[in-house]
Every structure is written in structure tokens, then in C-alpha cells.
Amino acid sequence: MMYRLLVVDDEPIIVDGLIDLFSDASNGPELELYWAYSADDALKCLNTTRIDIVLTDIEMPEMNGLALQKEINARWPRCKVIFLTGYNDFNFIHASSRNGASDYVLKTEGDAQILAAVSKAVGKLDEDLAVQQMLRKAETQMSLALPLMQREFALDLLKGTVLLTDPLAGSQQLQELNIPLHAHQPLFMIMGRIDTWPSEMRQSDKMLLMYAVHNIAEEFLSDSFRMFHIKYGQDRFVWLLQSKSDDARENDETASEGIAQAANPLRQLNGYLELVQSACHQYLRIPCSFVLVSEAFGWNEISHKFDTLSFLFARGLGTRQEILLSDKQLVDAFQEQHDGRVKMRTVQLLDDYLEKGQRTEFFELYGAFMNLVEGGSVSKTGVAVEIFYSMVSMFITYINRWGLMKTVTDTFNLNLLFTIAEHATWQETTTHFQKLANLLFDETVSENEKQTNDVIWKVQDHIRDNLGGDLSLTRLAEIVYLSPSYLSKLYKQETGQSLKDFIIDCRVQKAKELLLQRDMKIHKVGRTVGFESAAYFTRCFKKMTQLSPQEFRDLKRP
Known part of the structure; x- marks a missing residue:
């Protein structure tokens, strides 16, 4: 895992020298480097970027290192702070340690001690994610299990069959079910997926790893968010979250601007999800993907947000695993909105498989779905009509979404989609739909490649046009969402x-x-x-x- 190091000092020559020192890969772990020539510049960086280690001078004008440390703790509580100081003062050491400083180094000690301190901080970050600790906690949590009433309530929320319209009654219901959320505060939603399981894994082991993923997320997110975990499939789950900064504002309406800036939930979620994803890959050996909403929403929108993320989840760029996107990125990239709830969950899953290019999984489910119709006629049962037009809706939406209408009409008779009367038998319907699905699988492979290339070209063009500007990974990522x-x-x-x-x-x-x-x-x-x-x-x-x-x-x- 690559960590991010921010070097802060009001003397540019010191900052530049340290950046040179850490740019040399032979000097220790590879780090993504950021630098600032004042505490104010450091705060600007911390407000937009997750930072894992800060190496900062103690004596700076306007804001000293101890004051900066408090601001760092407010934004990124797990960040390791190393002080670079010109004197050995017991009171300073005591104060910095009490505030959670990772280490301090005297400027007179030289490069070796600085490198050792940063390597030590990297080691502490790794220790925080020790897999054995995570799995032990997962085993304890699994033994307790999720109460049946809690699970049923959560699934009803996602389906939209339960609405918390009264905050007072809703809070009481959440408290009775031991759900750590408040009915009067807005929510964030993250949808997650275990992309692939290790081969020949038992169901109990899968459950254990699912709990381990949840616990890793709690390790990173619990400082800033309250969260509730909902498992709704073999490899899928949803996290409902609320920012703890909302609590601080409610308790102190005169909170300073600095505190308000410290609680930027979407940036925090993006930053911590990167770590969750990396930790799952490194320690659990499983790839995970996440899609999150781009803004907070009310309790009555849970079902809509759930359906939106489900619909958009497969719209990743390039890689099919370890996706980390927001609904804003997807909507902006493809210029579309999810136009309502998907009527049939099976059709939604088929649509997911079609989007992800999972041809085998699609046709396995497709065969079982189409076999729900008994007999040869396509028009004598309501089930046949419902399945027919739900599949037609899925195909037409998909064709329009990817701009494939001309391509499809050149090789497929679209009249077969407009009316069920065009089909003499249900087997004929099944065959026509199968032919269309194969055509779409073939065409969208090349379209995915084009979308990915557009992202690459946009980033490269921006780099060439802004060589003297901010080309940090964070800034480049913002450009392409x-x-x-x-x-x-x-x-x-x-x-x-x-x-x-x-x-x-x-x-x-x-x-x-x-x-x-x-x-x-x-x-x-x-x-x-x-x-x-x-x-x-x-x-x-x-x-x-x-x-x-x-x-x-x-x-x-x-």
C-alpha cells in the first residue's frame, strides 16, 4: 500500500531537500509526496486530500506545529504526525505526545533519523491493519449474528416498504433495533461488492470474510461516521452512514470555520474507502468494489438511492474489479439518470451482468428466467407478457444508453421488440433475445475501451497544459471524477x-x-x-x- 506524506516547513530549502530525500526510492518505502511552505498551505492540502503522514516543523509563523497537529487530528484522525524541531524541549515533547504525535526528530540528527521516523510511522500504519486482529474481531461479531428483526427492517428500508417519516418515532425504532443511526439526520450510502472469492471457499468462510471487510471499514470510518451494515446477497452489501460532524454542529452552533471544514464527509469517505479497498486486497486477499452517493440524502430516499447505485454499480471504467466510483462520476460521464425503480429484480441483475460483460452469468440466469413461462404461446399468460416487456425495456434502455441503435438496427430486426405478436412461440422469443444479447455483449466491449481511453486522454491533455501547476494525483482525479x-x-x-x-x-x-x-x-x-x-x-x-x-x-x- 502506498501512503501519502506531507512535508511542511516555512523554509523552502528544507522542504525541497526533504522532498528530494524521499523521492529516492532507495531511501525507504515508496510514498506519494505532498509539500507546503506554510501551515495555511498545509491545511488547504489536508482539506482536499487524505494524508497518512505529516512531517512538520514545530516553529512556524501564524500557526505552530502543535496547532497544526490539532487541525490534522480533526481532519484525518489516523494520520501520523512527526515533528521536525531545532531543539530538544521536554515540555514540547510532552505536549506533542499527549496530542497523539507519532514521533519527533531534531534537525541536527540528519537524514538517517528522519528516514527512520517516517519508516516507523509507515510500520505503525501497517500495524493498524493487522489482519489477525481484524479476523479475530470478525469471528466475535459473527458469533453474535445479526438479529432477524434488524435484518428484516434493513431490507424493508432498501425495498421502500418501510419509511421513517416521523423523526421521533423513527429514532425510537432505530434505538429499539440497536441501529446506531439518527432518524433526524441525513445519510450517506455506500454499496460494496466482493468481486471474486478465493477458490473452493466454504460459505462459512465467505461470511467470515464479509464480516472482516465490514470491520476493516469500521476501523477507518468509525472516527468520523456512524455506520450500519446491511448484507443483501452472496457478495453484496450496503453501508448507511451519518457524519459525526453533524453531531458537533448540533451540540455547538458556534463551531469554528475550521471545524466545519474538517467535516467534509464525501472527501473523507473517498479517502478512507481507498484504504479499505487496499486493506482488503493486501490482508484478506479479496478484491472489493465500492460505489457511493455524492451527497447526503433523507431517510425517505433510501430505496431510490439503493436502486440508483444498484443500477449504476456495473458502470466502472477499464478494470472489472476494485472499482471505486460515485454516482456523480457515473452520471456526468454517461449523461444519464436512473429513471426510477427497476420493476423486476431479476431483470436488474441481468442488466448488471450485461453491463459488466459477464456473458456466462447472464445466460445462466437468462435461461432460468425465460423458463418461467410454460407452454408454447407467448400471449396467453400474464407472466409471459410481463417478462417479455420487462426484457424489451431492459434492451431498449441499454441500447440507447450506449448509443447502439444504428449498430443494432443494421443486424437485428427491432420490430421483434415492439410487439409480442411478432413472435409465434416462446422458444422463438427466447432465441431472438439471446441473439440480441450476444450482439450487445460484442459491441459494448469496444465501447468500454473507448470510455477508458477518453479518461486517459483527458488526464494527459491536462498534464501537458499545466506542467507548472498542480498535478497531484488528487487534482487529476477530480478532473475525471x-x-x-x-x-x-x-x-x-x-x-x-x-x-x-x-x-x-x-x-x-x-x-x-x-x-x-x-x-x-x-x-x-x-x-x-x-x-x-x-x-x-x-x-x-x-x-x-x-x-x-x-x-x-x-x-x-x-
Whole structure:
């Protein structure tokens, strides 16, 4: 798992030197690096990005390191803070330790001690996710089991057969069922899926791992959210969550702007879900996918949000596993809205299989579904009519969604979808639908590739146009509405190159052009293309060209 390190100091030369130090992979674990030249800049970064380790100076103007530590704890409680200080003061050490500081290093101790402190912090982060602890907790929770009444109530919420219209009565009902949510506060929803199970796994082991996934999520989310887990399939689950910052606002209406900024639920959810996904992959050896709503909603919208996420869940880009998306990203990308509840759950599942390209699973379920009609006629039973037009609705919606109408009409007689009277027998209906489904499977494989390529091209164009600007993974992910970890994984899978390497390549190529201009100094060239440190610029340039910037200029310029 790659952690994020933020270096903070009001002396740029110290920040640049530390960034150079940690940029060298031989110096320790690979880290995603961020830097700030003031506490204010650090807070801006912390407000938009999950940070795992902060290495900060203690003495800074306007806000010192201890004050910054409190702000860090409010935003990312699990972040490890390491203080870089110029003096050995017992009172400072005591105060920082009491506030949860991970470590402190004297500036006079040198690079080795700084590297050791950061490596120690990485080790502590890994320990927090120790798989044995998670599984032991999962076994305890599994032995208690979910009470039948609680499960039935939760499933009724998702189906829309239960509505909490009265906050007072609703809160009482939630309390009686030991559900840790408040009926008067808005909700967030996350839909999760175990993408694949290890081979030959028993059902009891699957249940154990499902609980382990839930416990990992609780480890990360419980500091900032109350959450309730609903299992509704062999590999699916839903988390209903409420931000604890809402509690703070209710209890203190005069809360400072800093506290209000600290509680940005959607950013927190995105940041922590990256860690949940990575922990499941690293420690449980199972890939998980998540889709979450992009804004809080009321209790009477639970069923609608559940159906929306179910409908959109399979609309991932590129990889078919370890998806991490929001409904906003999907709606913006495909310019569509879910137009209501799916009437038949089986058809919805067939639609999911069609979207995910799971041809085998689709036709297994399709055969059983179509066999619900007995006899040869297609028009003598209500079941046949219902199934026919529900399948037609699914196909037409899918064709329009992917813009495949012309492609389909070139090879398939669409009149067969407009009226049931076009089919002489139910077997003929089954065969025609099967032919259409195979056609759609073939066509959407290429469409998925196009959508993925559009994301890659958009990111690359932005990088080339903003070499001297903010090209952090967080900023690039915002441009295409993806989580940072998913964008990084998608880009590497599709191009065979990391985003970091592509950015460096582009910066070095642009630097070559600028070095041929006589009036631009070398250090200014480096800063213009985004290298904050002259030493880092020289190292990257030489790695790519086998020449230093000065040697390149002397050799290439007449």
C-alpha cells in the first residue's frame, strides 16, 4: 500500500531537500509526496486530500506545529504526525505526545533519523491493519449474528416498504433495533461488492470474510461516521452512514470555520474507502468494489438511492474489479439518470451482468428466467407478457444508453421488440433475445475501451497544459471524477506507465525546449515545468537523457 506524506516547513530549502530525500526510492518505502511552505498551505492540502503522514516543523509563523497537529487530528484522525524541531524541549515533547504525535526528530540528527521516523510511522500504519486482529474481531461479531428483526427492517428500508417519516418515532425504532443511526439526520450510502472469492471457499468462510471487510471499514470510518451494515446477497452489501460532524454542529452552533471544514464527509469517505479497498486486497486477499452517493440524502430516499447505485454499480471504467466510483462520476460521464425503480429484480441483475460483460452469468440466469413461462404461446399468460416487456425495456434502455441503435438496427430486426405478436412461440422469443444479447455483449466491449481511453486522454491533455501547476494525483482525479487510487491503477493498467513517470516525461520534454532559449536560466526552466527543487530537476533530467540540463544546453544549442 502506498501512503501519502506531507512535508511542511516555512523554509523552502528544507522542504525541497526533504522532498528530494524521499523521492529516492532507495531511501525507504515508496510514498506519494505532498509539500507546503506554510501551515495555511498545509491545511488547504489536508482539506482536499487524505494524508497518512505529516512531517512538520514545530516553529512556524501564524500557526505552530502543535496547532497544526490539532487541525490534522480533526481532519484525518489516523494520520501520523512527526515533528521536525531545532531543539530538544521536554515540555514540547510532552505536549506533542499527549496530542497523539507519532514521533519527533531534531534537525541536527540528519537524514538517517528522519528516514527512520517516517519508516516507523509507515510500520505503525501497517500495524493498524493487522489482519489477525481484524479476523479475530470478525469471528466475535459473527458469533453474535445479526438479529432477524434488524435484518428484516434493513431490507424493508432498501425495498421502500418501510419509511421513517416521523423523526421521533423513527429514532425510537432505530434505538429499539440497536441501529446506531439518527432518524433526524441525513445519510450517506455506500454499496460494496466482493468481486471474486478465493477458490473452493466454504460459505462459512465467505461470511467470515464479509464480516472482516465490514470491520476493516469500521476501523477507518468509525472516527468520523456512524455506520450500519446491511448484507443483501452472496457478495453484496450496503453501508448507511451519518457524519459525526453533524453531531458537533448540533451540540455547538458556534463551531469554528475550521471545524466545519474538517467535516467534509464525501472527501473523507473517498479517502478512507481507498484504504479499505487496499486493506482488503493486501490482508484478506479479496478484491472489493465500492460505489457511493455524492451527497447526503433523507431517510425517505433510501430505496431510490439503493436502486440508483444498484443500477449504476456495473458502470466502472477499464478494470472489472476494485472499482471505486460515485454516482456523480457515473452520471456526468454517461449523461444519464436512473429513471426510477427497476420493476423486476431479476431483470436488474441481468442488466448488471450485461453491463459488466459477464456473458456466462447472464445466460445462466437468462435461461432460468425465460423458463418461467410454460407452454408454447407467448400471449396467453400474464407472466409471459410481463417478462417479455420487462426484457424489451431492459434492451431498449441499454441500447440507447450506449448509443447502439444504428449498430443494432443494421443486424437485428427491432420490430421483434415492439410487439409480442411478432413472435409465434416462446422458444422463438427466447432465441431472438439471446441473439440480441450476444450482439450487445460484442459491441459494448469496444465501447468500454473507448470510455477508458477518453479518461486517459483527458488526464494527459491536462498534464501537458499545466506542467507548472498542480498535478497531484488528487487534482487529476477530480478532473475525471475518479478516486485517486482508482485513477492511478486504471492509468497504469491501460498505459503500462505510472502517472508520476508520465508527468516527469512531459516535464523533461518541455524542459528540453526551454533549455534551447538563451535568455532562460536553468533553475527557472526547472520551476517553469513544475520541478520545485533544482536538484530534483537535474536528477530527473539526467535519468532520462544521460545529460545534465547544462550539458544538454551546451551540446544542443549552437
